[in-house]
Amino acid sequence: MAKVETIVFLSLVLDLFAFTIPLPLFPRLIEWYTVRESSDPNGFLSLTLRSVSYIRGLFYSPGLQSQRWDIVLLGGLMGSVFSTLQFIVSPKIGSLSDKYGRKRILLLTMIGNILSAVVWIKSTTFASYLLSRIIGGLSEGNVQLAIAILSDVTSQATRSKALAHVGIAFAICFCIGPPIGAYFATRPLPSAMQKWGIDLNIYAAPAALTLVLLVAETLFLIIALPETRHIGGKPQKDSVHPQTEKRASGDPAISDSKVNGNSTKRDPKTRIRLLKSLQRVHFLFLIIFSGVEFTLTFLTFDLLDWNNTQNGRLIGSIGIISALLQGGYVRRAMSKVGEGVMAKRGVSSCAVGFALLALLPIYVNKNMSVAMKLLQGAAICMAFTSATVVNSLTAFASLQCDEPRVDEISGKPIEEHPDLAKGKALGRFRSAGQLGRAIGPILACASYWTIGPTYTYATSALMMFALSAGMRRVASTKSVG
Numbered sequence: 001m002a003k004v005e006t007i008v009f010l011s012l013v014l015d016l017f018a019f020t021i022p023l024p025l026f027p028r029l030i031e032w033y034t035v036r037e038s039s040d041p042n043g044f045l046s047l048t049l050r051s052v053s054y055i056r057g058l059f060y061s062p063g064l065q066s067q068r069w070d071i072v073l074l075g076g077l078m079g080s081v082f083s084t085l086q087f088i089v090s091p092k093i094g095s096l097s098d099k100y101g102r103k104r105i106l107l108l109t110m111i112g113n114i115l116s117a118v119v120w121i122k123s124t125t126f127a128s129y130l131l132s133r134i135i136g137g138l139s140e141g142n143v144q145l146a147i148a149i150l151s152d153v154t155s156q157a158t159r160s161k162a163l164a165h166v167g168i169a170f171a172i173c174f175c176i177g178p179p180i181g182a183y184f185a186t187r188p189l190p191s192a193m194q195k196w197g198i199d200l201n202i203y204a205a206p207a208a209l210t211l212v213l214l215v216a217e218t219l220f221l222i223i224a225l226p227e228t229r230h231i232g233g234k235p236q237k238d239s240v241h242p243q244t245e246k247r248a249s250g251d252p253a254i255s256d257s258k259v260n261g262n263s264t265k266r267d268p269k270t271r272i273r274l275l276k277s278l279q280r281v282h283f284l285f286l287i288i289f290s291g292v293e294f295t296l297t298f299l300t301f302d303l304l305d306w307n308n309t310q311n312g313r314l315i316g317s318i319g320i321i322s323a324l325l326q327g328g329y330v331r332r333a334m335s336k337v338g339e340g341v342m343a344k345r346g347v348s349s350c351a352v353g354f355a356l357l358a359l360l361p362i363y364v365n366k367n368m369s370v371a372m373k374l375l376q377g378a379a380i381c382m383a384f385t386s387a388t389v390v391n392s393l394t395a396f397a398s399l400q401c402d403e404p405r406v407d408e409i410s411g412k413p414i415e416e417h418p419d420l421a422k423g424k425a426l427g428r429f430r431s432a433g434q435l436g437r438a439i440g441p442i443l444a445c446a447s448y449w450t451i452g453p454t455y456t457y458a459t460s461a462l463m464m465f466a467l468s469a470g471m472r473r474v475a476s477t478k479s480v481g
Helices: 002-020 023-036 044-057 064-100 102-121 126-139 142-153 159-184 189-194 204-224 242-248 268-304 308-337 339-364 368-398 422-451 453-470 472-476
Strands: none
Touching: 002 102, 002 142, 002 159, 002 204, 023 044, 023 064, 023 126, 023 159, 023 268, 023 308, 044 064, 044 126, 064 102, 064 126, 064 142, 064 268, 064 422, 102 126, 102 142, 102 204, 142 159, 142 368, 142 422, 159 204, 159 308, 159 368, 268 308, 268 339, 268 368, 268 422, 268 453, 268 472, 308 339, 308 368, 339 368, 339 453, 339 472, 368 422, 422 453, 453 472
């Protein structure tokens, strides 16, 4: 099913390209809304900022710095809305794809994504932009369903390598999406359209590019993607790696390590317990990581006064390093060390990166050269984390799911365990991560304006070190067996 893997990879590139375009724009976009709507004291944004300023005033005196911190917090709130909605709908999307087919549900979610981009183009108020994010949060299902599709068409022995395509797509798009988004943010599309009396978002050009990419992705999926979920038909027999088959038949020459750490499936209760453990790790990791990741561009905006282009280059460089690691190291090493060990290494690297970020504010006013080296070191550590953790945990989780099987004697389909059906199980796994992404940005942003960046990142580093230490049991557990 190499053809399906290629189709999924190309659709992910289009989808994630569109997703990463606005990432470096958030600080300046929110700043634009605050200036634009400052004359309306009863507007949605003014009321929101007034509430934020009141709470901030309990801790700090008014001033330019604290006003920028208000933007940081507002950005966290905005990021949390999207992920909260993903947390709610991901299990439902997975279950619907189990029942009605992956392709049909994926195309339905694409309609919502297209609508979200259309609303963004016309969002001249913060409330309307928030509406576009709400529509996008309720609709985004490409990554989740891509994982389910790849799980449908791969065997236990080849799944981790196949799912690495998801991580590679993320890395590639983080290379090209943010810089291109920053470039198109400088295009004068809004002023040109205003000649015809059309009022558009300040970043209507990158929003239009996002729309074009999503429409292209939808057409590509309609034409190229086959249905991979067997609905009411006869499931295929397990596609088992020859070495796995020998080991399962009692061949002592074949060890677990020679079959990518895979062996015959554990009983359902054991797999469900392991899935829950992986969900907890996924949740805790993304609470910490997504918060710091989200505040990174706000940090450079706050301390270094970076513009969209500079932030785009930073995110792009992280993407480039992540792509190189994903293609040159992770895919080869994961089959040797196992998904749990690879995830643990990524968490440890993340802790180091956060510690470097904690030192950055100290050196900004003392030695800018050292400060930039700290930022570069943190970017490298976060790139390694991006290349390893989520992809490894996702592969680990997918290997616990039931496969479509038939009874060799009766020839009848063997019913899947309801909690181990791929769409539902992977939907719950992704939902746990999205809950972390919903909580993380708001906590990190609130911490940022309450105790400042140094203590925020230092605390995050300590929590990540603690999580790494707590992953010993997961890291020592083989994928299946």
